[in-house]
Amino acid sequence: MSDSSIDVIGVNYTSAPLRVLETVAFGRDAVVPILSELKQIPRVQEVVLLSTCNRTEIYCRAERDSFAPFAIRRWLLDRGAAGGLEERHVYHHMDQDAIRHLFAVVCGLDSMILGETEIVGQVQQALNDAVDAGCAQSGFISLFNAAFRTGHRARAETEIDRGTTSVASAAVHMARRVAGELSDVPALVIGAGDTGTLVTKYLKDQGARVCVVNRTMERARGLAACMGGRAAALDGLEEELAGADVVIACTSSPRPLVSNEMVERVQKRRHGRILCMVDIGVPRNVEPGAADVSNVFCSTMSDIEEVVKRNLAKREAQKPLVAAIIAQETDRFQRARRTLDVGPLILRLRDSFEELRKEELARFAHRIAQGDPQAAEDLTRSLTNKLLHFPTLAIRELAQERDAVEKARWLEQLFGLDKNISQRRERK
Amino acid sequence: MTYAGFLPPLVLVLLYATAAVMYLHWFLRRDNGGAGRSIFLGATVLLHLGWTVHAGVSLGRHPVATVPEFASFTALCLAGIYLASEIIHRNRHGGVFAIPAVTLLQLIAVLSAGSDPSLRPGLEQSRFGLHTGVLCGAWASFVLSFIYAVMLILFHRALRRRQFGRIFEQLPPLAVLCRMMNRTAFVGFILLGIGIGAGLVEMASVRGITLDVRLMSAGLGWLIYGFLLLSHLLPEWTERRTAIFNTIAFVSLILVAVGHAFCDSWHRW
Numbered sequence: 001m002s003d004s005s006i007d008v009i010g011v012n013y014t015s016a017p018l019r020v021l022e023t024v025a026f027g028r029d030a031v032v033p034i035l036s037e038l039k040q041i042p043r044v045q046e047v048v049l050l051s052t053c054n055r056t057e058i059y060c061r062a063e064r065d066s067f068a069p070f071a072i073r074r075w076l077l078d079r080g081a082a083g084g085l086e087e088r089h090v091y092h093h094m095d096q097d098a099i100r101h102l103f104a105v106v107c108g109l110d111s112m113i114l115g116e117t118e119i120v121g122q123v124q125q126a127l128n129d130a131v132d133a134g135c136a137q138s139g140f141i142s143l144f145n146a147a148f149r150t151g152h153r154a155r156a157e158t159e160i161d162r163g164t165t166s167v168a169s170a171a172v173h174m175a176r177r178v179a180g181e182l183s184d185v186p187a188l189v190i191g192a193g194d195t196g197t198l199v200t201k202y203l204k205d206q207g208a209r210v211c212v213v214n215r216t217m218e219r220a221r222g223l224a225a226c227m228g229g230r231a232a233a234l235d236g237l238e239e240e241l242a243g244a245d246v247v248i249a250c251t252s253s254p255r256p257l258v259s260n261e262m263v264e265r266v267q268k269r270r271h272g273r274i275l276c277m278v279d280i281g282v283p284r285n286v287e288p289g290a291a292d293v294s295n296v297f298c299s300t301m302s303d304i305e306e307v308v309k310r311n312l313a314k315r316e317a318q319k320p321l322v323a324a325i326i327a328q329e330t331d332r333f334q335r336a337r338r339t340l341d342v343g344p345l346i347l348r349l350r351d352s353f354e355e356l357r358k359e360e361l362a363r364f365a366h367r368i369a370q371g372d373p374q375a376a377e378d379l380t381r382s383l384t385n386k387l388l389h390f391p392t393l394a395i396r397e398l399a400q401e402r403d404a405v406e407k408a409r410w411l412e413q414l415f416g417l418d419k420n421i422s423q424r425r426e427r428k
Numbered sequence: 429m430t431y432a433g434f435l436p437p438l439v440l441v442l443l444y445a446t447a448a449v450m451y452l453h454w455f456l457r458r459d460n461g462g463a464g465r466s467i468f469l470g471a472t473v474l475l476h477l478g479w480t481v482h483a484g485v486s487l488g489r490h491p492v493a494t495v496p497e498f499a500s501f502t503a504l505c506l507a508g509i510y511l512a513s514e515i516i517h518r519n520r521h522g523g524v525f526a527i528p529a530v531t532l533l534q535l536i537a538v539l540s541a542g543s544d545p546s547l548r549p550g551l552e553q554s555r556f557g558l559h560t561g562v563l564c565g566a567w568a569s570f571v572l573s574f575i576y577a578v579m580l581i582l583f584h585r586a587l588r589r590r591q592f593g594r595i596f597e598q599l600p601p602l603a604v605l606c607r608m609m610n611r612t613a614f615v616g617f618i619l620l621g622i623g624i625g626a627g628l629v630e631m632a633s634v635r636g637i638t639l640d641v642r643l644m645s646a647g648l649g650w651l652i653y654g655f656l657l658l659s660h661l662l663p664e665w666t667e668r669r670t671a672i673f674n675t676i677a678f679v680s681l682i683l684v685a686v687g688h689a690f691c692d693s694w695h696r697w
Contacts, residue, residue: 180604
């Protein structure tokens, strides 16, 4: 019925190796020129480019049975040819499959970390860029809105995004399970590397008062200044431990930085208050015996990995539920789309009938004004004849065709003939 | 007017049971909402309070003189103290265990209404009402503190055994559990002290103070909870030990209460 098709042509982390994927990863500043270029391809009506670190996908709406999607595929292959992009790396989904794919992407089903929520913002950004560039109109806006609705449903009705899945966020989660809400809680981060930066960010997001301790003071200062925390030297570690309720250690120091004796001394100064320590350093940054000190709870990297593994397994179990939601929403969107597709046809039909009515009314206006009693009878008969002229011709032609009986039944249904006959009989 | 044949206590049982189911449903679904449950429970507590006041006015005396009244008032105190704890600590996990206990107490109130004995002389006096009413509050606080203590022991066990499953994820954070357990135990300790004091004054005015099993056990309970509240000052003392101590103290109080129910001579007044 629809005179346009929806296609998605893309490459992602499962279809191509990372080095290949990188060659077709586009920064935000490159998106608008690319969209303009793709829009120039004949028969392309709308186009959206989604480029993240795990995928590059081009969504396009083009005239049905046109070569536009294949031209886009060719364009992508050409762009990635230098980096080794081949036919086998590129996937191409059409119509129902393309819609389902977009919904799965927004739900996080197609992500490297199952159920991740960052993708929603990335898809929203891709759509905004396309709208701003004049490459996406009502058709794609309604499609992407349906995708966002599906993503929202999936996250509200299932547990696809529940539980932390990165080591840094799982460490902060572990601290929250022991120390409670971290708002205004004194927290100490040992290490200012990549993991330390992430941990500091997550702790700040929770409202903790963060102090960063690092071997290199400059680095600690830089991170603390960036995140709005405090920095301290490694020499003052014991002092800082005494003042913290949450400690997350994440250095790559070859020997433990926090000894059992240090923790014992610290706990005496703290009057036995609960101290939560999370050691995600490799090798260990906190001596194992620290966990035996009263009211000290020390989690290690293996604990964190166990939590992450459990959460991922839980998310995996939610996949069928999300798939069911995607199927429902795809079906719903397709039905809405089909209704929209017949809209112009209905409009044309009504306009044509209305024109006939006005013509006939004008033709009989004089007789009606004179009060001719036969005018109404003649007007309605003429109108009926004109309305049925083309359908009658079509039915006569149809009678010659092979599936005439089937089409005749369809016409009966269209004009409600069975119903009319039975109603007339009832009136008699 | 007594509990027998009176409709509201049964309605309250149904309302508390509904609240218990709502809390359990929320707990199993593991979603972030649940404010509707708290509002429903709050409305039920207000209704219960209104009915208790109405009963007191209708009777022309305090409404904590008989066993059914004692059970119902303890249920009201437990629900009220739980709700206060939930609001203060912004944590409604305890409701899954506390509200069924409230329902059970209210059910006991309804079931024991038929055997409502006539009041012994003196029980209608307001001094006695203060004694029993405050002790109801103390009991309710200790029940809640016991619930939190058990939750704390379970959480601690899961943490030490590296079992990061449902208990670890579903119960309140360890530090919050400690605070809730200690604060409710503190409220119970204060109320028990007032209750014992009021009872002693009452006893002295009637026939002079004589020690009996109930009085001694209440005094001992008061000392145990007092020690429990100060225990964190001891070196090497852990919150887990406080929780274990709390459960032992509560079970001891329950045993004494049960003993008293069968042996009237344990408490003479």
